[in-house]
Every structure is written in structure tokens, then in C-alpha cells.
Amino acid sequence: KQEVTQIPAALSVPEGENLVLNCSFTDSAIYNLQWxxxxxxxxxxxxxxxxxxxxxxxxxxxxxxxxxxSGRSTLYIAASQPGDSxxxxxxxxxxxxxxxxxxxxxxxxxxx
Amino acid sequence: xxxxxxxxxxxxxxxxxxxxxxxxxxxxHEYMYWYRQDPGMGLRLIHYSVGEGTTAxxxxxxxxxxxxxxxQNFLLGLESAAPSQTxxxxxxxxIAGGLTDTQYFGPGTRLTVL
Numbered sequence: 001k002q003e004v005t006q007i008p009a010a011l012s013v014p015e016g017e018n019l020v021l022n023c024s025f026t027d028s029a030i031y032n033l034q035w036x037x038x039x040x041x042x043x044x045x046x047x048x049x050x051x052x053x054x055x056x057x058x059x060x061x062x063x064x065x066x067x068x069x070s071g072r073s074t075l076y077i078a079a080s081q082p083g084d085s086x087x088x089x090x091x092x093x094x095x096x097x098x099x100x101x102x103x104x105x106x107x108x109x110x111x112x
Numbered sequence: 113x114x115x116x117x118x119x120x121x122x123x124x125x126x127x128x129x130x131x132x133x134x135x136x137x138x139x140x141h142e143y144m145y146w147y148r149q150d151p152g153m154g155l156r157l158i159h160y161s162v163g164e165g166t167t168a169x170x171x172x173x174x175x176x177x178x179x180x181x182x183x184q185n186f187l188l189g190l191e192s193a194a195p196s197q198t199x200x201x202x203x204x205x206x207i208a209g210g211l212t213d214t215q216y217f218g219p220g221t222r223l224t225v226l
């Protein structure tokens with residue numbers, strides 16, 4: 001059974017720091033991996049999607065990498081800002097399914 | 113485009129009552145999903161649909177039923193609500209099952225069962 005884990009559960013950093021969020025999954029047979037952002041009381045917003053054949057994706061200050069063989073992904077946020085404060089979730093789609101399996105998220109707080 | 117909308121936004125039920133949550137999307141997406149989100153447990157898939165007239169069970173389907181009579185709507189029903197169903201419910205949709213595209217989420221429905 002596919003399981004997705006995110007460590008740490010919470011993170012607090014000063015503004016301007018570069019930071020890395022981690023996501024690990026137990027089964028390497030995936031179609032893709034996605035990173036989402038969730039603001040308090042809101043739905044999820046997609047940040048980056050990495051296909052299983054890709055190694056990384058970039059959008060602005062965000063860079064996500066994927067190492068399928070080791071079952072790991074990282075989300076790198078450069079020059080963090082208070083507006084980046086949110087919960088970040090990763091999710092995978094297991095091969096042969098249309099079902100997303102989500103991690104429990106990392107709650108990020110960027111201090112001004 | 114309104115995207116994905118959910119009705120209602122909040123609801124309080126008594127144990128044993130029934131209700132239906134409505135999800136609507138105006139993006140002509142084939143795939144639609146219902147999730148529940150509980151503290152410390154992430155999002156868990158309840159049911160999903162790969163097209164009009166189809167439904168399938170997800171990870172936690174017990175106590176819920178769904179219907180997809182129209183492509184743009186996906187209904188989630190609770191026939192006899194239990195306190196364990198207190199949660200935030202999210203609907204989502206995408207074009208191609210997420211294989212090459214992302215999911216779009218609604219704003220959520222916060223349900224409390226007393």
C-alpha cells in the first residue's frame with residue numbers, strides 16, 4: 001500500500017531564508033507527484049507537477065525534484081516571504097490508478 | 113470560470129440525519145473526486161468518478177454514497193450521519209485523471225455531526 005510521509009510537520013523560518021520541504025513515498029511505481037499549497041480554511045492549489053520520467057520542475061522561486069528510485073521528493077523555496085506561510089502537501093498517483101495519495105503536509109510559517 | 117464550487121460551506125447535523133453535499137465544476141472535466149480532511153491525517157479519498165454516470169470507491173467509502181448524473185456535478189450523500197464523519201470535505205476535478213494534469217479543488221465544506 002502506497003504511503004506518503006512529509007517531514008517536518010511544522011517549520012518556522014525567518015524571512016529571506018531558503019528552505020527545503022521533504023516528501024517520501026513507499027512505492028516507486030507512480031505516474032506523477034504533485035506539490036500543493038493550502039491556506040487556512042481554503043482548498044488546495046497546485047504548485048508543481050512532476051511526471052515520473054522527470055527529475056525536477058521549476059516555477060518562480062519554487063523548485064521541486066523527484067527521485068523515484070529512492071521514493072523522495074523535495075520542494076525548494078528560495079528567498080522565503082511571509083506570504084509563503086501555508087501548509088504544503090505532496091501527493092502521488094500510483095501507476096495503474098487515478099487516485100491521489102496525499103501526505104499529511106508541512107505547516108510553514110515565515111516570520112517577517 | 114467559477115472553477116470548482118461546493119454547497120454548502122458549513123453544516124451542522126445531528127447523529128442519524130442525512131444530507132447531500134453538492135460539487136459543481138464548469139471546466140468540462142471528466143474526473144471528479146471527494147476527499148475528507150482530518151487533523152493529522154491529510155486528505156483521504158472517499159469516492160471518485162471517471163466520467164458521467166460512473167463512480168468508484170476510494171480509500172474511506174463506508175457511510176457515504178455518490179452520484180454523477182451530470183458531467184458537471186458530483187454529489188456526496190450521508191444517509192445516517194455519525195460523529196466520526198465530522199470533517200472538512202473537499203471536491204476536486206481534473207481533465208485526464210491527473211496523469212498529465214493537476215487537480216482543481218473547491219473551497220471545502222465544514223461538517224459537524226453532533
